[in-house]
Amino acid sequence: MAKRISNEGSLGDVLKEIIQSHHLQGGIDDVLVRNAWKSLMGNGVNTYTRSLALKGSVLHVELTSSVLREELSYGKDKIIRLLNDELGREVVSAVVLR
Numbered sequence: 001m002a003k004r005i006s007n008e009g010s011l012g013d014v015l016k017e018i019i020q021s022h023h024l025q026g027g028i029d030d031v032l033v034r035n036a037w038k039s040l041m042g043n044g045v046n047t048y049t050r051s052l053a054l055k056g057s058v059l060h061v062e063l064t065s066s067v068l069r070e071e072l073s074y075g076k077d078k079i080i081r082l083l084n085d086e087l088g089r090e091v092v093s094a095v096v097l098r
Contacts, residue, residue, distance in 0.1 A: 029091050030054040036086040037061075045072070057093040059083070069097045 019025055033054045038046055050062040063069045072079065076095045083092045 026054075029087075032087055033059060033083060033091060036083050040082050040086060054092070057091065058096060059092045059094070060096045060098065062098045073097055 019028065030053070034052050037049070037052055037059075041049070045068065048063050048065040048068050050064050051060075052062075053060045061072075063072070076097075079095055080092050084090055
């Protein structure tokens, strides 16, 4: 049974409690990472991005271009840093390019 939330508290605190009690943070992080990828990588990379999936803290990126995959593999640390900076917290710890 769901825990009853008191009427006292800020809206932000209530939303955090709902997200935590219903285990929604993983899905929210997935959407945030997808949006951050689109905004940070630009149209050139997004054109060749087939799918993105955040599994735990590992971002799986499927690309249609082997040349782009090789190029991005050299900058994995920078990609992780940019995504985490965009999100404001440590969400992505590794990137797997396929």
